[in-house]
Amino acid sequence: xxxxxxxxxxxxxxxxxxxxxxxxxxxxxxxxxxxxxxxxxxxxxxxxxxxxxxxxxxxxxxxxxxxxxxxxxxxxxxxxxxxxxxxxxxxxxxxxxxxxxxxxxxxxxxxxxxxxxxxxxxxxxxxxxxxxxxxxxxxxxxxxxxxxxxxxxxxxxxxxxxxxxxxxxxxxxxxxxxxxxxxxxxxxxxxxxxxxxxxxxxxxxxxxxxxxxxxxxxxxxxxxxxxxxxxxxxxxxxxxxxxxxxxxxxxxxxxxxxxxxxxxxxxxxxxxxxxxxxxxxxxxxxxxxxxxxxxxxxxxxxxxxxxxxxxxxxxxxxxxxxxxxxxxxxxxxxxxx
Numbered sequence: 001x002x003x004x005x006x007x008x009x010x011x012x013x014x015x016x017x018x019x020x021x022x023x024x025x026x027x028x029x030x031x032x033x034x035x036x037x038x039x040x041x042x043x044x045x046x047x048x049x050x051x052x053x054x055x056x057x058x059x060x061x062x063x064x065x066x067x068x069x070x071x072x073x074x075x076x077x078x079x080x081x082x083x084x085x086x087x088x089x090x091x092x093x094x095x096x097x098x099x100x101x102x103x104x105x106x107x108x109x110x111x112x113x114x115x116x117x118x119x120x121x122x123x124x125x126x127x128x129x130x131x132x133x134x135x136x137x138x139x140x141x142x143x144x145x146x147x148x149x150x151x152x153x154x155x156x157x158x159x160x161x162x163x164x165x166x167x168x169x170x171x172x173x174x175x176x177x178x179x180x181x182x183x184x185x186x187x188x189x190x191x192x193x194x195x196x197x198x199x200x201x202x203x204x205x206x207x208x209x210x211x212x213x214x215x216x217x218x219x220x221x222x223x224x225x226x227x228x229x230x231x232x233x234x235x236x237x238x239x240x241x242x243x244x245x246x247x248x249x250x251x252x253x254x255x256x257x258x259x260x261x262x263x264x265x266x267x268x269x270x271x272x273x274x275x276x277x278x279x280x281x282x283x284x285x286x287x288x289x290x291x292x293x294x295x296x297x298x299x300x301x302x303x304x305x306x307x308x309x310x311x312x313x314x315x316x317x318x319x320x321x322x323x324x325x326x327x328x329x330x331x332x333x334x335x336x337x
Contacts, residue, residue, distance in 0.1 A: 001018075001019050001117035002117050002333070003112075003117070004059065004315075004331075006059075006060055007057045008054070009044075014311060014312055022071075027068045027071050027120070027121065027123045028068070029066040029121055029126065030068075030117065030118055031064055031117060031333045031334055032065055032332060033135040033138060033330050034061040034064045034331045035139040035143065035169075035329070036061075036317060036328070038168065038234065038256075038257060040061065042257065043060055043108075044318045044322070049108075058107065058112065058113070059112035059113045059114070061331070062142060063141075063142040064106070064138075064142070065137075066119075066138075071123070073126070078138070079126075079127045079139075079141045079142075080114065080119075081125040082107070082142060083283075084104040084105070084111075085097040085102075086102040089101045089102060097284060098281050098282045098284040115314060116333055117333045127287045127288070129291070132295050136301075136302070136305050136308070137301040140304055140330075141290045141291060141294065141301070144293070144294065145286045146170055146255070146283050148177055149282070150170075150255050151178065152286075153278040153279075154228040155251060156178065156181055156183055158182040158183075159182065161184050162185070162186045162226055162227065162230070163188075163189065163228075163229040163230065164187070165189045165209070165229065165230065165231045165242045166256060167190035167206070168327070170255065171188065171190070171230075172198055173299065174230060175204055179202070185205070185226075186204040187207060187222065188200075188204050188207075189206075191208055207221055224247050226246055227247060228251045229250065229253070230242065230255060231253070234256030234259070235256065235258065239252075240265050240269070243270055246273060248273045248274060249274050250275055251276045251278065252270075252277050252278070254279050305330050306327045306329070307320055309330070309331050311332065311334075313331075317329050
């Protein structure tokens, strides 16, 4: 099979490798679609993410869909949950599998990911993909799951006012999830014009962060502040804007991943407002909800994907994703017939 491995910063090579063999409790999956995530771009552009660093050639990719190639479910189209929890640590026992202390995650650390034609994966983590969803849709279910998990952490009440700072793919999916959940006024803050346009097309208010740098301009847009502010950009400026946009006693959910593994903000803003801050760690058991939302068309996944590449052009796909001229870039290792 062909696989794309990251050898160093920006050094992504496609080569032939032996097909993987499914072990006990696993199925062999022919991978049909893989989305490139912001976390993948950290690996590609920095050879690491947070406190994890590249120490061997790694197959990236955790947003994936495919077709089961063996066993009783042979031929079934599936979305691939990328997180393999241990099931026995305290977080797992408490129901927080996303916080597992021994988690193995597709395309992270020592665990090869989905940018290859075949992967062996735990059968229980392969979710049936309805016919109304495409293979690319199946890959985008993972970022949709992150958006749903962020919503859960935000405790958004019916009719609540909300700000979303960062209108990349996850931010745009979060906007749709908020609308499906009955949020009231939603405002998206995004510096890139084409992403502001994508948010505006969803029917929410949009603003360039540069235009609300002064407190008076932000107050004119948000009044006394929003009930919940979500940061989905990964920069200190985005975090500070989310906190500035939140009302006193409000909630701020931080979902972006900073490049230098540090997040800073004005303590006086958070303290004087008495803000509650929640941190997003991937997702927790939300694939069934994500599939149901997408299959019922309450959330549109297709519009988030703006480019498709074959596996042979994986390096080009990463360059395109890093340029942020579009939205979600999808690589197709073994396209559906």
